[in-house]
Amino acid sequence: MQRIFDIFLSSLAILILSPIFIPIAIVLKFTGEGEIFYKQKRIGLNGKEFGLLKFATMLKNSPNIGAGEITIHNDPRVLPFGKLLRKTKINELPQLINIIIGDMSIVGPRPMVPNTFYNYSTKAQTMLNTVRPGLSGIGSIFFRDEERYLLGKENPNEFYNKNIIPYKSDLELWYIQNNSFSLYIKIIFVTAYVVIFPKSNIFERLFKDIPKKPEFLV
Numbered sequence: 001m002q003r004i005f006d007i008f009l010s011s012l013a014i015l016i017l018s019p020i021f022i023p024i025a026i027v028l029k030f031t032g033e034g035e036i037f038y039k040q041k042r043i044g045l046n047g048k049e050f051g052l053l054k055f056a057t058m059l060k061n062s063p064n065i066g067a068g069e070i071t072i073h074n075d076p077r078v079l080p081f082g083k084l085l086r087k088t089k090i091n092e093l094p095q096l097i098n099i100i101i102g103d104m105s106i107v108g109p110r111p112m113v114p115n116t117f118y119n120y121s122t123k124a125q126t127m128l129n130t131v132r133p134g135l136s137g138i139g140s141i142f143f144r145d146e147e148r149y150l151l152g153k154e155n156p157n158e159f160y161n162k163n164i165i166p167y168k169s170d171l172e173l174w175y176i177q178n179n180s181f182s183l184y185i186k187i188i189f190v191t192a193y194v195v196i197f198p199k200s201n202i203f204e205r206l207f208k209d210i211p212k213k214p215e216f217l218v
Contacts, residue, residue, distance in 0.1 A: 002184055006106050009188075010099040017093060024055060024090070032079040033060050037094060042111035047129045050103040052111055053094035057082025069113050070160050071147055089144075089195055095135050107187045108134025109172035119161050124169045127176050136191040138210065139171045141203050142217075144194060149216065163216055170211035
């Protein structure tokens with residue numbers, strides 16, 4: 001059932017959003033470094049690697065400079081037009097193609113780059129490999145403004161690994177253990193709501209049984 005909805009909703013979204021894809025592609029082609037899409041290696045179902053698609057928002061060599069594979073607040077590697085795309089989450093929309101071809105689902109744990117994935121516990125890696133990663137998910141909702149937690153940190157990568165990854169892992173495992181079609185629909189609704197109302201804490205009211213938040217999130 002979920003796979004059928006993935007294909008239907010993603011195809012519908014591409015059809016509806018296609019009028020804005022073309023202008024975005026034109027702007028990206030003639031600004032920044034001239035790249036339209038960015039393809040990044042991620043870990044998917046059964047541990048299989050795939051190329052995750054995004055609109056290009058950063059310098060081509062960004063993984064090898066600055067904070068590496070994580071993005072910090074006001075990251076200087078983000079291109080001017082890329083800031084708008086990232087703020088509105090429009091940069092993620094090419095992943096609708098990943099969903100249609102079966103790499104991803106609309107809802108699921110966010111697909112991770114290999115270096116981040118291997119920082120998760122063996123148990124978490126095993127469980128994450130049993131489901132398709134998602135365009136959105138419980139971890140994406142809670143960490144939709146992840147960059148602000150890294151603001152001012154002397155070593156953002158170390159803070160990310162020691163603080164964010166453990167709680168993200170707890171959230172994603174909670175999703176897998178409670179996975180159902182009703183939760184799938186609820187997460188789609190909440191994702192849309194927090195994109196429109198980014199300061200809303202509606203998720204805290206709707207997901208009351210999730211793992212307790214660590215101190216740095218309180």
